[in-house]
Amino acid sequence: MPVWLQEYSWRQTGSAVYLSLPLRGLRVSPANIFCTDQYLKVSVPPFLFEAFLYAPIDDTNSTAKIGNEIIFFTLYKKEVAIWDSLTLANANKEKLQHLRQDAVLKAHKKAKEETETKKIKKQEHKKYALEATIKLEEAERTRIEDLKEKERQKVTKELELWKKQHEAAEKQNKTQKELHQEVQPLNEKKKEKTNKSRIPNEGTSKTKLKHTKGHGSYSMFSENLNEEQLPAPRSAATIKINFTSRVFPTPLRESRVAEEEEWLHKQAEARRTVSADLSELEDLKEEEKNPDWLKDKGNKMFATGNYLAAVNAYNLAIRLNNKLPLLYLNRAACHLKLRNLHKAIEDSSKALELLTPPVPDNNSARVKAYVRRGTAFCELELYSEGLQDYEAALKIDPKNEAIEKDAEKIRHLIQGTNQDS
Amino acid sequence: ERPQVVAHAQQALSYTLFDCKWVPRSARLLCLGSAARGTGVLQLYELRGGRLALLREIEKPKPIKCGTFGATSLQQRYLATGDFDGNLNIWNLEAPETPVYSVKGHKEIINSIDGVGGLGIGEGAPEIVTGSRDGTVKVWDPRQKDIPVANMEPAEGESKRDCWTVAFGNAYNQEERVVCAGYDNGDIKLFDLKTMSLRWETSIKNGVCSVEFDRKDVNMNKLVATSLEGKFHVFDMRTQHPTKGFASVSEKAQKSTIWQVRHLPQNRDIFMTSGGAGSLHLWKYEYPAQRSRKDSAGAEMGVAGSVSLLQNVTLSTQPISSLDWSPDKKGLCVCGAFDQTVRVLIVTKLNKV
Numbered sequence: 070m071p072v073w074l075q076e077y078s079w080r081q082t083g084s085a086v087y088l089s090l091p092l093r094g095l096r097v098s099p100a101n102i103f104c105t106d107q108y109l110k111v112s113v114p115p116f117l118f119e120a121f122l123y124a125p126i127d128d129t130n131s132t133a134k135i136g137n138e139i140i141f142f143t144l145y146k147k148e149v150a151i152w153d154s155l156t157l158a159n160a161n162k163e164k165l166q167h168l169r170q171d172a173v174l175k176a177h178k179k180a181k182e183e184t185e186t187k188k189i190k191k192q193e194h195k196k197y198a199l200e201a202t203i204k205l206e207e208a209e210r211t212r213i214e215d216l217k218e219k220e221r222q223k224v225t226k227e228l229e230l231w232k233k234q235h236e237a238a239e240k241q242n243k244t245q246k247e248l249h250q251e252v253q254p255l256n257e258k259k260k261e262k263t264n265k266s267r268i269p270n271e272g273t274s275k276t277k278l279k280h281t282k283g284h285g286s287y288s289m290f291s292e293n294l295n296e297e298q299l300p301a302p303r304s305a306a307t308i309k310i311n312f313t314s315r316v317f318p319t320p321l322r323e324s325r326v327a328e329e330e331e332w333l334h335k336q337a338e339a340r341r342t343v344s345a346d347l348s349e350l351e352d353l354k355e356e357e358k359n360p361d362w363l364k365d366k367g368n369k370m371f372a373t374g375n376y377l378a379a380v381n382a383y384n385l386a387i388r389l390n391n392k393l394p395l396l397y398l399n400r401a402a403c404h405l406k407l408r409n410l411h412k413a414i415e416d417s418s419k420a421l422e423l424l425t426p427p428v429p430d431n432n433s434a435r436v437k438a439y440v441r442r443g444t445a446f447c448e449l450e451l452y453s454e455g456l457q458d459y460e461a462a463l464k465i466d467p468k469n470e471a472i473e474k475d476a477e478k479i480r481h482l483i484q485g486t487n488q489d490s
Numbered sequence: 491e492r493p494q495v496v497a498h499a500q501q502a503l504s505y506t507l508f509d510c511k512w513v514p515r516s517a518r519l520l521c522l523g524s525a526a527r528g529t530g531v532l533q534l535y536e537l538r539g540g541r542l543a544l545l546r547e548i549e550k551p552k553p554i555k556c557g558t559f560g561a562t563s564l565q566q567r568y569l570a571t572g573d574f575d576g577n578l579n580i581w582n583l584e585a586p587e588t589p590v591y592s593v594k595g596h597k598e599i600i601n602s603i604d605g606v607g608g609l610g611i612g613e614g615a616p617e618i619v620t621g622s623r624d625g626t627v628k629v630w631d632p633r634q635k636d637i638p639v640a641n642m643e644p645a646e647g648e649s650k651r652d653c654w655t656v657a658f659g660n661a662y663n664q665e666e667r668v669v670c671a672g673y674d675n676g677d678i679k680l681f682d683l684k685t686m687s688l689r690w691e692t693s694i695k696n697g698v699c700s701v702e703f704d705r706k707d708v709n710m711n712k713l714v715a716t717s718l719e720g721k722f723h724v725f726d727m728r729t730q731h732p733t734k735g736f737a738s739v740s741e742k743a744q745k746s747t748i749w750q751v752r753h754l755p756q757n758r759d760i761f762m763t764s765g766g767a768g769s770l771h772l773w774k775y776e777y778p779a780q781r782s783r784k785d786s787a788g789a790e791m792g793v794a795g796s797v798s799l800l801q802n803v804t805l806s807t808q809p810i811s812s813l814d815w816s817p818d819k820k821g822l823c824v825c826g827a828f829d830q831t832v833r834v835l836i837v838t839k840l841n842k843v
Contacts, residue, residue, distance in 0.1 A: 217494070217496070220494055220496055220838055221496045221497075221498070224496050224498065224836045224838055225498065225539075225540060228498070228517075228537070228819070228822070228836065229539070231517075231818075231819055232517045232537070235515075235516070235517065235818070239515075239516075299614075299615050299616075300614060300615050300664050300665075301615075302615060302631035302633050302634045302639055303615075303617075303629075303631065303639040303640065303683065304639070305637050305638065305639050305640070305641070306639075306640055306641075306686040307640075307641045307642075307643060308640070308641070308642045308643075308681055308686060308687060308688060309643065309644070309645040309646075310642055310643065310644060310645065310648075310679060310688060310691075311644070311645055311648055312625075312644065312648060312649075312650075312651045312673065312675060312677055313675060313676070313677055313693045315651065315675040319674075320652070320654075320674035320675065320696075320697030320718060321674065321675045321676045321695065321696055321697050321718075322696055322697065322718050322719055323695045323696055323718075323719050324719060326695075
């Protein structure tokens with residue numbers, strides 16, 4: 070239950086009400102004061118002051134001054150009138166409650182409206198700022214464009230001028246040339262004289278011709294002189310060169326160097342596994358070091374029934390190159406014949422691993438691998454695994470009747486055992 | 491105020507443009523390229539007002555990759571071209587039906603061509619150098635048919651690398667001349683034609699797209715080599731250290747390939763690079779306080795200076811593959827890009843740099 074503060078004093082004028090509320094030892098902040106147009110509340114728990122005003126006031130303009138031990142309210146009345154009392158007379162509890170709620174709602178609404186207006190104002194300000202910046206930038210841009218345009222025009226004019234001068238000079242050159250052609254024989258003698266005097270100068274001064282008007286004769290003379298002074302063509306020779314080595318045919322780029330290094334590294338590694346056991350293999354013949362030749366040998370021995378020898382051949386081939394799936398596949402077949410079922414399973418699995426991109430080219434090899442593994446499982450009485458493999462084989466090659474029959478057999482076997490147990 | 495690059499004129503073309511060159515002593519320019527049907531195109535334009543007017547169009551059986559006026563006299567102004575088939579031809583543009591000189595110089599496309607000794611610049615015999623995809627660099631004299639006067643080829647058993655760029659330099663008297671060649675594996679080799687030997691070689695970390703000496707007709711001063719991955723190197727060529735070679739400074743201009751470098755003919759310390767992103771950068775080289783110093787063993791070693799960017803501009807979205815300054819008007823240049831446009835630009839305020 071709050072403690073009601075009821076000691077207050079008030080006085081009024083036609084348009085305002087002055088209310089002073091003494092607080093003994095209480096610290097009040099603006100958050101403790103709640104005011105709407107007909108309800109005033111000061112709440113500093115556990116103390117409470119509440120006033121249901123006689124008539125509406127203008128709560129936006131009314132003020133509250135928090136001073137030492139006292140709050141001084143200046144409330145401006147909405148309608149100029151003299152109030153009979155500060156608060157409403159009938160203190161019906163329900164009504165009071167109602168009024169309180171109303172007040173709160175009103176306050177809410179007011180707050181909402183205020184935020185709305187603030188938002189709208191903010192947006193307008195932003196828009197305005199944006200427009201202003203756009204204008205400024207536009208102005209800057211046009212200024213630069215103007216400068217550029219002026220520059221361009223100036224330069225174009227200069228160019229035109231230069232061109233005209235140049236054309237005039239060329240015309241003069243042409244006419245002078247024609248004149249000189251007529252006067253040629255006379256000048257031959259002159260030329261010889263100037264020849265001698267010019268030789269010492271040739272080396273020091275540069276005979277770089279400047280663009281001058283009406284000096285056609287000058288240039289023609291020097292041209293003729295140059296021809297006579299030209300050395301003979303060089304004697305042909307060849308220079309042999311070496312290039313800094315580069316494996317790739319593409320141009321060298323810094324950003325690609327890391328990639329290229331990696332690629333080369335991998336290539337080197339792949340080649341290294343081949344040459345791992347060189348020491349032992351030294352006493353073998355050339356062809357015996359070739360995995361393909363060994364595979365063929367193995368196949369032949371398998372065909373004749375010499376399974377152990379075939380396994381040996383495949384073993385050596387695998388040591389030389391362990392990335393050929395067919396070697397494992399064939400070795401699995403040998404192991405099956407030799408009843409080395411676990412080894413057969415291992416080899417078929419390895420073969421399947423190596424045949425990982427499951428493409429149509431791999432089909433026959435994969436079918437064989439699955440079938441061999443399936444057979445091995447069944448021999449070991451692991452019928453469900455065996456059936457899985459047979460079904461995988463069937464998926465690749467649905468038209469193979471032998472596999473179909475074997476799969477059926479295995480299914481019956483499984484059902485049989487299930488029934489028994 | 492920095493130099494500005496002003497776009498003066500441009501022309502859309504109907505073929506792939508590989509090279510564009512100013513015709514010396516004129517306001518005309520030449521565009522070389524490859525038409526869609528696999529033939530070569532030569533077009534002669536004249537700068538009129540703010541536009542390019544087509545004066546002449548010549549079609550040739552093979553696409554043309556590069557051309558130069560460097561080895562002809564000012565009166566004749568013959569154009570030397572290298573084409574996709576490895577043929578070197580010299581054309582008289584007044585009578586372009588048959589070439590003045592023709593040789594099947596290389597087995598594969600001629601990537602780059604340069605000429606020296608003509609146009610009244612420099613001394614000595616006019617010569618043309620071509621660098622090709624077959625890994626060889628050959629120097630030709632128009633007076634000698636069929637056989638090059640110098641041939642820089644891979645040794646026996648050596649696998650070839652594409653030669654992407656060649657440049658002449660050091661032609662300050664009648665005997666001296668060097669050829670610099672850049673290859674796709676980052677090699678830069680300097681051949682001395684007087685002694686017919688390899689004078690210097692180095693390797694940068696990217697394929698070399700373009701090399702140029704700042705001036706062909708002086709004692710070799712600076713060499714700029716541009717490469718893939720947006721880098722270029724400026725070598726100070728005045729001092730050669732016996733083991734370390736030439737000093738250099740390198741700069742990374744942009745992320746894409748730098749296709750071409752061209753020095754301003756009127757000021758050898760200013761050069762422009764064109765990039766794979768369609769941009770042009772204008773650079774100025776500043777010399778160090780002392781261009782050479784002694785190293786610990788007492789041998790002379792060069793000191794490289796520094797490069798500063800004066801201006802850059804993006805003109806296109808496609809690489810600008812060719813660039814040429816006009817030798818007659820300072821700041822006038824033409825550039826050709828792979829968006830089938832040739833643009834004439836004027837760079838202003840170069841006097842104040």
